Amino acid sequence: MEAATPPPGPLVVAISSRALFDLEESHRLFEREGIEAYQAYQREREDEVLAPGIAFPLVRKLLALNAAAPVGEGGVPRVEVILLSRNSSDTGLRIFNSIQHHGLDISRATFTSGAPTWPYVRPFGADLFLSANPESVRRALEHGIAAATILPAKAPAHRHNQLRIAFDGDAVIFGDESERVSREQGVEAFGRHERERAREPLSGGPFRGFLDALHRLQEAFPPGEDSPIRTALVTARSAPAHERVIRTLREWGVRLDEALFLGGRPKGPFLETFGADIFFDDSDENIASARSHVAAGHVPHGVANS
Template sequence: MPVTLEAELVVAISSRTLFDLEDSHAVFEREGVEPYSAYQIEREGEILDPGVAFPLVRKLLRLNEGRERPLVEVILLSRNSADTGLRIFNSIEHHGLGITRAAFTNGSPPWRYVEPFGADLFLSADAGDVAEALRAGCAAAALGPGAVARAPVDDEIRIAFDGDAVLFSDEAERVFREQGLDAFQAAERSAARDPLSGGPFKGFLQALQRIQAAFPFAASPIRTALVTARGAPAHERVIRTLRAWEIRIDEALFLGGMDKTPFLKAFGADIFFDDQHGHVERASGAVATGHVPHGVANEPEAGDGAARLEGGGQNP
C-alpha cells in the first residue's frame, strides 16, 4: 500500500522561507539561471543560515520526537532543480531537520504539489505561488524572505490568526468597507447568532486542533490565538462562530482597532497570519508574519479603503 499523510499535519514550505537564500536569489535576479546554478553547486558544501520560518519548522518537527508515527510532516517545495537543491538538503541534514520529502521543479510553479501532498499549509516567499495555492483551496501565506529568523520564546508553538478573510470569510469586512463602521457594527449585532462562513485558514486551524487533541488539555504543545481589530459588539458573532465550528481557540484578543504588534509580542507568536498589508508590515518587525492575499482587502480597487482602514478605525 502507498504511504499516505492523512493523519499528519502537513506543512509545505519553500526553500527561501526555510533558509536564507537572498544572496543566491540576487545572483538569479541579476544574472539568470546558469550563473545561479553554478553559484549553488560551487557552494553546496556551505551550510545555509536559517530563514524566517526556520524556528517554526524546527518546533513543529520536535513534536515527532519519541513517536512511532509522526504528528507533523514538513515538505520542501522548491523552484530549484534537484542539482541545485543538493545544497538545501545538505543544510537540512546539518540542522537536524526531519524533512525527507521534496519537490524540486526547476523553475516551474511548485504550488501545484500542495494538493497531491495533502498540505494543510503552504509558506512561500513567492506571492504568486501563494495566491495560486489559496485558489486551489490550501491555506497559504507569503513570508518576507529577508526577515530575520528570531529565536523562539520557548518550546511551545504559538500561532496567531487574524479573523476576517483569514479564519473567516470576508463577508463582514465587505460591509465595513462599503458602508462604514456603524453599518458593520449593526450588521454584526443583527447576525450575532449566524455563524460566519469559513475563510482560507479554517482547515489549518482544524488540523492544529487534531494535534492538540493528542495531548492532555493542560499539556498541549500548541497554543493558538485570534488577534482581531474587532471589538464589542462585533465580538459575539466570532465567539458563536467558533463554537458552532467546534473549534478551540486558546486566546482571543478583541483590540477595537489598536495596533496588533505589541499584543503579538506579548503572546510570543511564532507566526501570525493577516490579510492586510499594513498589519503585516507592522507585525513583521516583531514576529514572523505571513500575508494572506485573500478577500476584499486584496482586490485592486481596495486601495483607498485599505488606506482608510489602516488609519486606526476599528477594522475587522
Template sequence: MSTQSGKLVVGISSRALFDLEDSHAVFETQGREAYCEYQIEHEEDVLEPGVAFGLVRKLLALNDQAERVEVILLSRNSADTGLRVFNSIAHHDLPITRAAFTSGDSPWRYVSAFGADLFLSADPDDVRAALAAGCAAATIVPGHSIAADEGELKIAFDGDAVLFSDDAERIFKQHGLAAFTEAESAAADEPLPGGPFKAFLEALTHIQAEFDPAECPIRTALVTSRSAPAHERVIRTLRAWHIRIDEALFLGGMAKAQFLRAFGADIFFDDQATHIGPASGMVAAGHVPHGVANESEP
C-alpha cells in the first residue's frame, strides 16, 4: 500500500488502458507532429478498451464502500493530445482524476512521486526503469483477450523473479534441473528473498483482509513451473511472509496458458517471454523484465 495515501496506487499508461495501436502506428511511421495532428483530429472519437482496461475497471470497483484503490494515468502524450484520453476515460465512466502527461519523455519518474505500487505500460524501457527504481512493473503485451467487467478480480503471478527473487532460477539456468531441485529441497525451511511483486501481493492481501473470505472480490493464484519437491520452499516462504495466495498451481514445466484461462485470470505476470506470449492470446499478460531470464547473454 502506498504510504502516501493508504491506498493501493496503480500507474498505467494510455496504451495499456486503451487501444491506441492505430495512433501509435501513425507515430511510428510519420513522427510526433503527425501523431499530434491525428489525436487532435480524433479528439471526440472514443478510444476502445485496451488489454488492461478490464483489470482497471475491476480494481476501481473495489472502491464500492471504501477508497481502497487509485489508478493514475502516466502518459507520454502531451496535455493537448491527452485530451482524447481523458475524454475516453469520462465516456467509459472511469474514476481516474490524476495524470502526468510528459510530451514524449518517459513518465516512469513520476511513479515514485505518486506513490505507485504497480506500473503497467506498453513501453518496455519505461517498465525496466520503474523496476530498477523499486516499483512492481510490467509491460502489457498486445493480446486478443480482454478481462470481463464483472465478477471477481483474479490476478495470477509466476513465482521466481516475480514474487520471489531469481536466486533459484539462476541455479536452474546455470546448473540444470537436478541442481535446482537439490538446492531447493536443502533450503526448504529458508524463506526465499522477495521479488519485485512481493509488495504488490502484500497490498492485495491487505485489501482481501477487509472482506469476509466467503465474499472477497479478489482471488490470487501462483502459477509456477516448479513441481514437488521444489514446491515446499514456496509454500513455506508465503507462510513466513504472512501473504495469502488463494490458488497455487505447480505445473512442473507444463504450458501455463490453458491453466490461466481455466483460472479466469484478469492479468498474469511472468518474467519469461516464452510463457507470456502464449498466455496473451487467452488472458491479459504483463511481462516482468527482471532477473536472469532477461539478462543478455555474454
C-alpha cells in the first residue's frame, strides 16, 4: 500500500523590516550618525507606529488569504510571513509594536543586531525572500532561494483586494540559457534557437519553486474571476518564441492567469493595467520601468547581472 502524499505546507515569505515598513528616515540617520544614534532614535519612538512600506500591501493580502481559505491539515495556515531584521531585539520592539498595531499576523522573527539575515531564510523554509539589502538577496539566490531586492518606499495606494503577482520569464521563472543566446548572438539567433526548441521545456529559474508554491496555494480557491489570487507572465518575448514558454508551463503543470508577450515594449504601463502588487524581473531597465507604476523586485540572477 502506497504511503499517502503529505499535504503541502504553507507558502512562507520572509521579509526585511525595511521592505515591510517605512524606515528610511531612521536608516538615513544610521548612515549619517551611526548605530548609537540609531538605537536612541528607535527607543525614543518605540510607541510611534511605523508607516507601511513598499511591500506592506503585498503582505497584508498574503495574510488575508488565511481567512479566505480553509486551513491546512493540523490547523496549519495557508500563508506565513516571517520578519527578518538587522535591528537588535531591543530596537526591534518598535517594529513588533507596529506589526501589532496594523493587525498583521506575524509571530516569527529574527533580529540579528547588524549581522546578515539571509542565512535564516532556509531554516524557516521560506519560498520567497524580499529585502532592501542587495547583498543579502544575492547570497540567498546563490543558495537556491527565490529572492528579490525591493527598493524601499512608502506603500502604494490601495487599488483592489485581489492579490496580483507578475513575473518575468527568462532568468526568473525560467533559466537564462535563451537570454544568453539573445545577448551573445542577437535577436535573430534567439528566435531561431527558440523555434528549433519549441517542444523542449525550458529549465527552471530561481523563482520556479516559488511559482509552484503559489500555484498550490491558488488551487485552494475556486478558479475564475472570484479567486483572491491572480498571476501573470510579463515577458519581452513575442511570437514565435511564445510557444516554448507555453509548452514549458504546461509540462510543469503550472497555471498563469495572464501571459503578456510584449516584444520589447516597456513593461511598466502593462503592469499598471494588470494591477500588480509586485513584479519580479532580472533586468534593471525593466525594473526601472515597472517601479514608476507598481512595486517591483529585482532578481539579480543570470546573464543580465553577470
